[in-house]
Amino acid sequence: MDIEQTLERPLDGKILPLCTWPDPVLGGECTAVRAVTDEIMDLARNMAATMYASQGIGLAAPQIGQPLRMIVVDVTGPDKREQLITLLNPVIEHAEGCIDSDEGCLSLPQFRANVERAEVVRVRGQDLEGNEVVIEAEGLLAVCLQHEIDHLRGVLLIDKVGRLKRSMYERKIAKRVKRA
Numbered sequence: 001m002d003i004e005q006t007l008e009r010p011l012d013g014k015i016l017p018l019c020t021w022p023d024p025v026l027g028g029e030c031t032a033v034r035a036v037t038d039e040i041m042d043l044a045r046n047m048a049a050t051m052y053a054s055q056g057i058g059l060a061a062p063q064i065g066q067p068l069r070m071i072v073v074d075v076t077g078p079d080k081r082e083q084l085i086t087l088l089n090p091v092i093e094h095a096e097g098c099i100d101s102d103e104g105c106l107s108l109p110q111f112r113a114n115v116e117r118a119e120v121v122r123v124r125g126q127d128l129e130g131n132e133v134v135i136e137a138e139g140l141l142a143v144c145l146q147h148e149i150d151h152l153r154g155v156l157l158i159d160k161v162g163r164l165k166r167s168m169y170e171r172k173i174a175k176r177v178k179r180a
């Protein structure tokens, strides 16, 4: 599939520390990637390496402290690593249907939530060669793209749940910080 692109050597990337909520970098609007520089290529490799090492299927740049509009996704998971997609400046052009999705987030340790997502999405962005790409996705890939694109405007799973569930998690995190 031409929507997929494998970085030359994604394993060369560095595994970077993950930013976790309530780190303010997770709550802001990210800026567009204007050009594919060496730094952006490095960032892409590091994001893929960090995602795989963290057992994730998606990662957005703000999760490693870079407020840029950039995501990596691989729904085949860290064991297979068969479908790495790196997207710059992704936007959801079209969405339809509605599904319940049980999700976690690498920036929200020990948190899961059931959220509503579109069933099918069409996402437009650029690849690492600067080409315009359009991805038609459904199921897990559609959900994962929506989750990562949410990160680029500072929206986390925790912003999509009720006040009670949110405050329970806030207390859990506060306790952990105190213990550390």
Ligand SMILES: [Zn+2]
Binding pocket: 104, 105, 106, 107, 147, 151
């Ligand atoms: Zn996330």
